[in-house]
Amino acid sequence: MKFLGITFLCLFFFTNITYSQTTKNPLKVVIIRHGEKPKIGDNLNCQGLNRSQLIPAMIVSKFGVPTFSYIPSIGADSSTKHARMFQTITPLAVKYGLTINSKFVGKDSTGLVTDILKKNGIVLVVWDHKSIVPIIHAFGINDPLLKWADDDFDSIWIITFNNGMALLTKDKENLKPAVDCN
Secondary structure, eight states: HHHHHHHHHHHHHHHHHHHHHHHHHOOEEEEEEOOOOSSSSSSSOOOHHHHHHHHOOOOOHOSSSSSSSEOOOHHHHSSSOOOHHHHHHHHHHHHTTOOEEOOOOOTTTHHHHHHHHOOOOOEEEEEEEEHHHHHHTTOOOOTTTTOOOTTTTSSEEEEEEEEEEEEEEEOOOOOOOOSSOO
16 A cells, blocks of 8 residues: 555656646747758858858747757758758857757658657757748648748748647748848
């Protein structure tokens, strides 16, 4: 009987800790696109590099320091050879010591979302704009009119949850990065 009471007490204690953490630190997914790019090439252009330098202050002021961050895997054997997402998130990761998760290929929306749904806190996703809408759909938001414009480097899409249902809101970075490299 004493063993059963201790087991129940431990189960109650750990259940309350888990509930408390998720209540105090609910999942919020912040999705941005990489910075500006040249017409030809795999890297950011000067304006995109300048945007990446401005992103840490903007993200932290709007959402706080992310708990987790994701970019698509980069390389010849993955779906993207572009380093732009990595270049965009690097100043934030360096400043706040963030680990960057790059284990999902750009088109693996289901795998990415499945992993994100196991987290709580602020999750930052820096992705290619053509693959962002499929990520939103993988969260269960099926708005057929969703589109991320080719020339839009300023949008922020935010996913929050209400009774387990994903809700999408939109914001703007409102950054004006210089066009020339400094």
